[in-house]
Every structure is written in C-alpha cells, then in structure tokens.
Amino acid sequence: MTDPVTAGLVIIGDEILSGRTQDTNTATIAAWLGDRGIQLREVRVVPDVEAEIVAAVNGLRGRYTYLFTTGGIGPTHDDITAASVAAAFGLPFGRHAEAEARLRAHYGDETLLTPARLSMADMPAGAVLIENPVSGAPGFQIDNVFVMAGVPKIMRAMLDSLEPRLTGGAPVLARTVTCVGKGEGDIAATLEAVLAAHPRIGIGSYPYFRAGGSGVSLVLRGTDEPALAAAAADLADRLRALGADSAVVAISPRSE
C-alpha cells in the first residue's frame, strides 16, 4: 500500500456563509478528485477576510497532498484571494506578465480592459497559470495550492485543465447496497459483522426518507474490486437473512 493521495479545499466567500448561495463546488471537486484516486479530507468555508483566508490556506496546505481554493479571484473589491494567498506564502504580489497577456487577448478592445479587470493579472510571484477557457481571467498554482474561480462553470473548466498536473492514487471504488424494511438500528450489528469479516472495506450508512418509502443506503468503499464485490454480496445476503429487501444496486467507477 502506498500512502493515500489527499486534498483539502477552501471555499472563499461571504455569499456561502450568509446562505445566499448554495455551494456546489465541494461536491463537484470531491467527485472529480475521487475519480482520480485523490481523497478530499477536509473543507473550510471562510469569509472574504484576508486573515481568515491566510489561516485556512496555511492550516491545510501542509496537511494534504494538494489544496484547492475556490472564489474571490474576480475584479471587484471583495476579490482578495490572490493577495491573501501571496500573504500566506510570504511572496511578493504583483502583475503577472503572461496573465496580463491573456487578459489583453481575451478582451481585445483596450477600453474593455479596465484597471479592475487588469487587476486580475495580479498574483503571487512565481504563480503558474490555470487556464480559464470560459471568461479569460486565469487561476493559478503556487506550490501545492491551486486557486480557482468560484463560479461553478468556470471552476469546473479550470479543474479539468489541471488533470495533467495532478498525480492520483488508487481510485476508491464504491458499491451501494440498499436496505428496505429494516432501519439503521436493526442492522447496525450486521454492519459491524461485515466490517469485521471484510477488513479492507469501509461502510457508510445513510438513511433516507422519501415519498414512496424510506430505507438505508449502505455505501461500501475500497480499492480492491474483488474484495469490494465479495463484501457487497455478503452484506446483501445477511440483510435478506434479517428479513430486509436488499440488493447491490449501484456499481460505480468513482468514489461515492
């Protein structure tokens, strides 16, 4: 077993903390990383305040293989992520020539390239750009920290462009076993028995309550496909023996 490849994520923006905006970037990034064998281990949501961004970036970048940030790289007064990341690393902050060239190419007309838009080319010294095929202004990488836009469509495009720069580990595979007719409290001992019998497998237990019936989704995870299949079949058998309706319903190539 090699060491797992891990990641942290810092979501930057008052709009998430006020409840105005529903964050979806966490789920997108988590699934994208999981597909590549990179385990998201921690997320922090912080406001547009430099000291808070610095504390989150410096608190996480040493703990995980990679650290991603989203938000705060636009042209307005509340976009302080780039300056804050420079402060976190103790790096000079200023105009990035290649970023400026990309902005000039994107906007074309000089009158559109306002001082505010040009300020999106201000980055920590030594930043490596992250392409933005949607709206021109690039993100950037410093060391193991990847600074991306907050708008989901732009964030996703930036993330896709990072694929060649990231080294993943063994993908975590998942199978979901459904359980209907028995609740979590009825099957808890069964789950522990399956965990004991299949030590390389983890199980997450997620009750659901829906129109049409409630039940429990049991998500088995592991990196070894035959071991995972055996554990899922064993669990479904044991649940049926308890009197539940149970089946292995989802076989996913990605982390669930």
Place this chain on the structure above:
Amino acid sequence: MTDPVTAGLVIIGDEILSGRTQDTNTATIAAWLGDRGIQLREVRVVPDVEAEIVAAVNGLRGRYTYLFTTGGIGPTHDDITAASVAAAFGLPFGRHAEAEARLRAHYGDETLLTPARLSMADMPAGAVLIENPVSGAPGFQIDNVFVMAGVPKIMRAMLDSLEPRLTGGAPVLARTVTCVGKGEGDIAATLEAVLAAHPRIGIGSYPYFRAGGSGVSLVLRGTDEPALAAAAADLADRLRALGADSAVVAISPRSE
C-alpha cells in the same frame, strides 16, 4: 454598537467529502441564523474520524458565540459524533437517562429498541437535549455547542426547537441591486465609490451567467435600514449613469 453574535459550523460526514451527498445544511443554517442576527463565520467539513471532529470542535467553539454540528448521531458504527464531542470537552461519555426515556417512548415496542438504537442515548455528561420531533433520537447541547442530526429534515426541526436558547444580535439586512449590460470589471470603481460614500454598508458582487442573459447581482448588507436604502438607491443611480440597466430588485428581511 454591540459585539456581533457569531457562529461556527462543523459538518461531519464522509458522504459530503466523497461527493456522494450534496450538503444543504450549511445554507439552511446560515439563512436561519442570519434571520436571527447571528452571523455564520466559518464552516468546516470533516470526516467520521474522532481526532478530526475533536480538532474542529475545539478549534471553533472558543472563537464564536455558538458552534453547531450536523451529522454522525445515528445508531451505526460510523456515528461517532457524540463520543467525539465528549472527548473534545474531556467529559465522561455514557447513557443519558432522559434521552433513554425519550427513545423508549418513541419506539414503544422493546424489540424495536435494539442496543444500536439505545446507543443513541449515549452522550457527554451534562448534555442538555435537543428535541427531535421527526425520528425520536435527540440531539444535545454542551456549553455553546449544539449537536444536531445530518438528515436535513431532522436538522431543520432541531434548529427550530433551539430558537428560545439562542440570543441573536442586530439582524443583517440586505438589498440586491441588479446590473445588466455592464460586467464586474466595468463597475468595480463605482462599487468602491459607493462603499466610500456609505461606510456602514458592505457590498458583495456576484456575477451570474444564465440562459436569457448575464449580469451582476450586488448584495448590499447592513444593520441600519435607512442607510441601506440610501446606499442601494445611490448604487442603482450610479450604475444607470454608467449605462447599465439597474434596479433595486430585492428587499429582504433576512441576511442574503
């Protein structure tokens, strides 16, 4: 001006970090707190690992007026929040008599009250219960930390039941000014001028890209209603003078 009333939030669960489950509790809690004049300042999402839960709880509970947690209080092996919160406070962990009584009343039939379900009555010593009108098993409060369920419907019911225990501050009011026809980079200087002219108001700038057109939503926030109204009108006027279509479109009693 009195000190603001603040809150932190710890979201506990591998299912959020794997991307399997889209968290919605953050937005619900943020808006609910904002309505009551309590400002959510930081969120951490951590896995079902005791050391991580302890670190997050102890890292945040001293920084904010209140700390909320969601997730990990069910009956299965991955529900370790209650034991972890006891560890964070250095408190004994064991059966809570009133919680046990509520579970017995909820399940009625002794055969349904399995050892796993009964384990949901294990809490840190001195815990004050949080009612669960949906599924019986209570949450709990220790000091300024409120431990709630992760299932959104149950979490919301627990949150509503907390209203009498929380003391809010001055609610943060919000108005949204729309801007169509000019982008963030065209209006950044105008936003700074409005901030300078209305020092008690904050402005968040949120570009949107939708079928039917893109634009910028400008969310003004403050606790003084006349000052907020004046700033919103001033901003809309200045944007129209720049050639944008602009209007004050949303007047909200709650933080946005």
